[in-house]
Structure formats: structure tokens, C-alpha cells
Amino acid sequence: MSEAVxxxxxxxxxxxxxxxFLVLDIGVLAAWRATEExxxxxxxxxxxxxxxxxxxxxxxxxxxxxSINDEGWLEVFQRGTDHVAIVQGLGSxxxxxxxxxxxxxxxxxxxxxxxxxxxxxxxxWDSALDGAEDTHTGLHHAVPRRLPADPQPLHAxxxxxxxxxxxxxxxxxxxxxxxxxxxLGDGAHFARWLLKRRNGxxxxxxxxxxxxxxxxxxxx
Numbered sequence: 001m002s003e004a005v006x007x008x009x010x011x012x013x014x015x016x017x018x019x020x021f022l023v024l025d026i027g028v029l030a031a032w033r034a035t036e037e038x039x040x041x042x043x044x045x046x047x048x049x050x051x052x053x054x055x056x057x058x059x060x061x062x063x064x065x066x067s068i069n070d071e072g073w074l075e076v077f078q079r080g081t082d083h084v085a086i087v088q089g090l091g092s093x094x095x096x097x098x099x100x101x102x103x104x105x106x107x108x109x110x111x112x113x114x115x116x117x118x119x120x121x122x123x124x125w126d127s128a129l130d131g132a133e134d135t136h137t138g139l140h141h142a143v144p145r146r147l148p149a150d151p152q153p154l155h156a157x158x159x160x161x162x163x164x165x166x167x168x169x170x171x172x173x174x175x176x177x178x179x180x181x182x183x184l185g186d187g188a189h190f191a192r193w194l195l196k197r198r199n200g201x202x203x204x205x206x207x208x209x210x211x212x213x214x215x216x217x218x219x220x
Contacts, residue, residue, distance in 0.1 A: 008077045008085065008102050011142035015154055015161040016064050017071045019128045023060035023086075023176070023195065026121040026166060031055025032131035042127055050178055051113040060115050060176045062086055062124070065191035067181045073151050073161075076124060076142065077102060081170045082197035084122060091188025094150045101190035106177045115174045115195065122174070122195070125164035138163025172197045 014021060020042060022032060031054050032038065045052060047063040064070060068090050075098055077085040089097040125131055129138060140162040154161070177194040184190065 006080045008079045008083075009144045010075060010098075010147040011078045011144055011167065012076045012140065012165045013073045013148075013161070014076070014124060014126065014163070014165060015071075015073055016126075018064055018066070019126060020064070021062040021074065021086075021164075022054070022123075022125045022127050023062060023084075023115065023193070024054055024123055024125065025057050025115070025117045025119060026123045027119050028055045028057035028059070029123050029125060029131040029135065031057075032059070032125065032127070033133075034128055034130045039127070050176055051115065057118075058113070058115050060113065060193070060195070061127075062193050064088060065181050068189050068191055072153065074124075075147065076165055076167070078142065078167060081168060082172075084167055084169065084174075084195040086124065086193040087190055088192075089151075089188070089190040091184060091186065091190075092150075095147050097184060097188050097190055098147060100184055100188075101182075101192050104179060104182065104192070106194060106196070107179050113176045114198075115176060117169055117171055117174055120168055120171060122167045122169045123164055124167065129163050134163060140165055142167040170197060174198070 042052065050061050051058050052061060062074065065088055068088055072088065075087045077087065085102055087098055087101045089101055091097045142165045174195040174197050177196065179192045181189050181191055
């Protein structure tokens with residue numbers, strides 16, 4: 001008898017004004033200082049590259065799909081401690097868009113990029129902010145919560161969204177699978193960044209470094 005698959009849980013959300021977010025081991029976060037050099041390198045990579053070296057590790061890149069929206073919420077979901085999904089969606093009903101986005105198959109290819117998580121926390125972090133200095137107030141713990149019924153854009157006076165989320169996971173090598181704009185019909189679309197822990201031994205550091213700039217191209 002097969003084991004029941006754990007359901008996806010909504011554990012938080014971050015807001016983007018078009019800037020990329022990074023997904024990385026919490027032990028590597030302090031190496032991201034959001035310097036002009038680092039930001040320039042990240043911007044020059046464009047949306048075709050999904051990882052880059054940060055300190056002694058590798059960070060995944062969550063580049064907003066401007067064909068859906070150039071700003072808005074990124075919803076974060078977790079299934080067990082081995083899967084994390086970040087979804088950018090547009091359409092109504094909003095919750096239905098998210099549920100359908102999570103049900104789509106992966107686009108995993110043999111040359112997908114990998115991220116090593118050596119501790120027990122993965123961080124989703126605003127690339128425009130300093131990972132050493134800005135974490136005291138901007139880094140929140142991921143907590144299961146009800147998914148909002150609609151995206152509700154930010155307005156003047158709205159509470160500031162978190163700069164990042166700390167997500168508890170099992171240590172190991174995580175494969176980054178990117179699904180770019182996918183149409184659901186009736187004007188609804190989504191993009192999704194899926195992190196899946198690989199079974200077995202972790203990937204060697206030199207293999208991770210070599211995969212750090214592999215391209216994952218958006219569909220034509």
C-alpha cells in the first residue's frame with residue numbers, strides 16, 4: 001500500500017516590484033550583500049539562468065515573469081520538508097489558480113540546476129537587500145496560513161511585506177524546476193519555481209558549482 005502524499009500548505013508570501021528573489025541555504029545568506037557588483041551580475045543574467053554562486057554556495061533565482069505581471073505577490077507553499085513551491089499567478093478565482101498551478105507536472109530535465117541545503121532552513125530572500133544587515137527585521141519564519149482569496153495589491157499605508165522567509169527543510173540537494181508562463185484558460189496564468197529534494201547522497205560541491213549557470217529557457 002502506497003503512502004499518502006502530503007498536501008501543499010501555504011506558508012507565506014513576499015512582494016516583488018520586479019526585482020528577483022533568491023533561494024538559498026540560510027548559512028549562505030550573509031554572503032549576499034546586494035552590492036552594486038552583485039546586483040549588476042544578477043541583472044545581466046536575465047531570466048534564462050536560474051542559479052548563481054553566492055559565497056560558498058549556490059542560490060536559485062526567482063525572476064518574476066513580466067508576461068504575467070511585473071509586480072505583485074509570490075505565494076510560497078510547502079509539502080512536507082522536501083518540497084517548496086513559489087508561485088506567481090494571475091486570474092480568478094485566485095485560490096483556484098494557485099491550486100491548479102501546484103497540480104501541474106514538473107518540467108525537470110537532466111541538466112536542471114541544483115542547490116545544496118546544508119542546514120535545516122532554506123531562505124527566500126529579496127535580492128535588492130543585504131543578507132547580512134537587513135535580516136533582523138525583514139526575515140520572517142514561514143508559518144502555515146490561509147491563502148488569501150485575492151492578491152490585494154499593496155497600497156500606501158499597507159503593512160510592509162517580509163523581505164524574506166525562513167522555511168524549515170531537510171538538509172540535502174534540491175533540484176530547481178522552473179515552469180514559465182502557463183495558461184489555464186479564461187485569462188488565468190501562472191509561473192512556478194519548484195524545489196524538490198533529491199533522494200540518496202547529496203551532489204558533490206564541484207558538480208553544484210558546474211551547474212550554477214545552466215540555462216532554463218522560457219518557452220517560445
